[in-house]
Amino acid sequence: CKYCMVACPYSVRVISEEHGIVEKCRFCIEMVEKGEQPACVTTCMTRVRTFGDLSDPASEVSKKIGKYRAKTLRADLNTKPSLYYRKA
Template identity: 40%
Template sequence: DYCMACGYCVQACPYAARFINPVEHKSDKCTWCYHRVKKGLLPACVTVCPQKARLFGDLNDIDSEVSKLFEADQWMVLKPEMHTDPTCFYIGLPREVV
């Protein structure tokens, strides 16, 4: 890995999703708790959300809740004008946030 923790990518990220990992001293971002998902668990943020406002699932599984919501065309992405092909979708956001 060639990251020297300069922070340029943190500043450049249009979603403010990157940070400098204080343990590994390199740039990092959310991995949707890959270590949990590969064990069949949900990401921690989904598990602990008291309002159940977060959903996580496989868009390719036609029976999943996220797939049904996606097919209902009720989703949006942040900063679509950036053309970054995001994989995080939002449902019910006020238009002024997008």
């Protein structure tokens, strides 16, 4: 019905042509479970993407969030997103 695509406040729902269903990014969970980084991180030519354990304050991603005062989108919705952005 695609209602979730319309309702998503982040506009990240897409139709998977392969599976014929609505999906969102899962950060290449299959790769992460093998200890690898998601494809978007390993292929980023500018190396600006960082992936890691947000619950570990010593992780690279946690340190960068603090250092650059990165923020989530739509914090007002209280959806507890795990994707952070920093200003350029």
